[in-house]
Amino acid sequence: MKRIWITAVATLLPFVSIFSQQKRTDRPNILIIMTDQHTADAMSIAGNKDLKTPAIDFLAQNGTRFTEAYCVQPLCTPSRISIFSGQRPIHTGFTGNVEEKDGLWPDSLLVMGKIFKNAGYKTGYVGKWHLPIPVTKISQHGFDYIENTAAGDFLDAANPSFCARFMKENKNEPFLLVASFLNPHDICEWARNDQLKMDVIGTPPPPEECPLLPANWRIAPNEPMIIREQQKVNPKTYPSTEWNADKWRQYRWAYNQLVEKVDNYIGMVLAGLKKYGLEDNTIIIFTSDHGDGYAAHQWNQKQVLYQESAKVPFIISKIGQWKEKTDDNLICNGIDIMPTICSFAGIKMPSYLKSGLDIKKIIEQPGTKLRDTLVIETDFADNTRLLGIKGRAVITHQYKYIVYDKGDLKEQLFDLTVDPGETNNLAVQTKYKQTLNSMRSYMKTWTRNNKDSFNPYN
Template identity: 35%
Template sequence: MTRVGPGARPNVLLVMADQLGAHVLDRDRAGVRTPHLDRLRASGATFENAYVSFPLCVPARASLLTGRMPHEVGVMSNRHADVVEPGTRPDSLGHLLSGAGYDCAYAGKWHATTPEPPHDAGFDVIHPFGDVGLVDACTSWIAGRAVTDDPFLLVASFDDPHTICEFARNQPLPYGDIVLGDVRDAPPLPANFAPAPFESQAVRDEQSRAAQSYGTLDYSPDDWRQYRFAYRRLIERFDDALGVLLDGLDAAGLTESTIVIVTSDHGDGDGAHRWNQKTALFEECVRVPLIVSGPGVTPGSRRARVSASIDILPSVLAWAQTATPEDLPGHALPVEHAGESDATASRSIVVETLFDQDAPPRTRGRALYHGAYKYVVYSWGRYREQLFDIEADPGERRNLAVESAFDAMREEMRMRLLEWCLATDDQGFLKVLVLPADAPAGTQREIFARPY
């Protein structure tokens, strides 16, 4: 049933891709067709600078469900034997929305610890993990909503284009293989294909340790071009499914009363820096699409830097006109206007990572964005500090941390990261960050007095 007008609470359709980087939709768009994503971008708000909280499936999804950073919910890797399922928390997405009177349904990949949603996450599960049959289950469920009065939240969570991982390992693709053509017809290599000078040692160490998992260590340039071709075909599969979902909303008469959000849990290296998959703090891995369309949304691009992980929950709660937990670190997305709000204009965004392949103590990393700059620090190794003017150098080719002219900016970013880690009790990283020269006396002693 259509509900529009002042005071009406909208339906929410959250569509999740897996491993879809924003670069494929903007600065590295060659060789891909996405008419349905383009349709949403034309009618909605596109956040050009949306960053995940962690470039890995389980931590990023745990963060989205709870609106909190991964270290705050104790989910820092895909290894989760001792982790309490975040979706069972009473302050998680499904519980908060169902408690606000929404009918909540979930279809597809959960992977906020387990592949399938737990029974007590606040959702009715209408389709298990896997893309086969997912769209049909969702459109059938949507059709049934046309005759009800209660608003709904439907999460449609796809596996593609994550199956590029199987492609890189020469494994069968779960939803059908990709037919490769002449490599000369494949997309060109990205401008930042070669590893940059003064790159962090920890990154290449991870790649060498993960050779079997990543599958690309011995790739030739032509292999990388075919990888990029296959990745774009998988993105087109996701786009086709999105089109069916949008048509299902139209057929049910629910488009005008439904806010549609499209995003991803993380991106993919896609050949930049000779990297594939995720985990590293490269732009291709951490910047994702974030498109919002529907009632109350003013179309147009947004330059404001936002979090595709921790900002979605407070946004949905605001649209649902229900109380937001006071301690949530995220902000409601500025969808009503194209300008930046004071909160987003002055905001710092932090991305966390923990490499899966190395032996303890495992490599940790943080990236902090503020203004035009991106500061990255890993827990060990040569050139563990990275500093980029991310507006002038989105390909991260020039590490300003090794240039004395940028010492003041590096010190400022060190201080901002220290303050953020202290404020969020990021104990796992406090002990390995680089302290600014003007840190308050006793800071190091205070840090190491904290429990591990």
């Protein structure tokens, strides 16, 4: 009998192994790597010769880089809530920065971690949190493994180790892991001469040795005055109002240094995938919560709806499996990540998520066009205090229409094909009246259909 049992087990083992392998490969791992305040052009793969980002470039070389990707709102908490819920700020109700506090996030709004946990995935979150849910409330956010979220020095440097531990412990099960870095957000500290939180970059070189300023660094004519009025609200947030060209060149140097620092840590996270044999079955999404002014329009920080603040890096990779591509679909990370990762994982997403798009279709069929118009929003704030100034932008492949709800001059219209730096406001030119009216009409229809109370036209 013993011999028969051994023979039976030996006969079944290959089938058990096949079943286990089938189960493993049918459900890919999802790794989301996020930086903070990272503008889309701050990558060497994007043609920026003033910095080097080998880890980010490696992701682009093993996947698709989306060149027209935007955040849903250029401010930390609203953008992050959208990414992890799939809903726009106007629908979540979170349009400003919010503290980590119990009772703020409604139970009806499902969090990414909980959706994946309920579907049988192992779930992990490492790094900057900045969501209005206590990290200890796993029953709501769903991330069983949650580490390194408390504010403190050198937070970014610890992320790779925590990520590697999660990978090692869960390498035989499908997992969702978020690696959330703070840099290059430390540029905020640098701008006001505070000590940096994440890294040490030293004293900037003389201005003549720093990166050149972008062609659009000056404040353009016919800009809504509300932008500069908002900028004067808090000099600690916007210490740059009196900077000269030399200081702005040093700002770009410092920002690039911080991007290179975080790129190094991203490379360490990717090394963890390789070490534990997880590259072949892991879908990687790299993005940021919003951009940074990067000296364009003499702007540091975010919130404003110019390209530098609103556009973000967005790359989807599968190392060693996918070839390098670029795609110009209009992407919004705040509403598109959730349907995309659910599609890759074969998970049914909440029925109320209707505005986001499944980017997996583009990966599987290059050339697919999913969206020809995108709307993003802003609600100016001084950290957690809303200032009562709202804005929206309608973006197409050619035009970008920005409108604010305060001031005499509220509108901006740019032809991005000839004016990517947004320096020539066509809204004040008579010959573009038809285009302007078309954009206004689209905005009115969109706000009505999306139950958005924004109305700048009274």
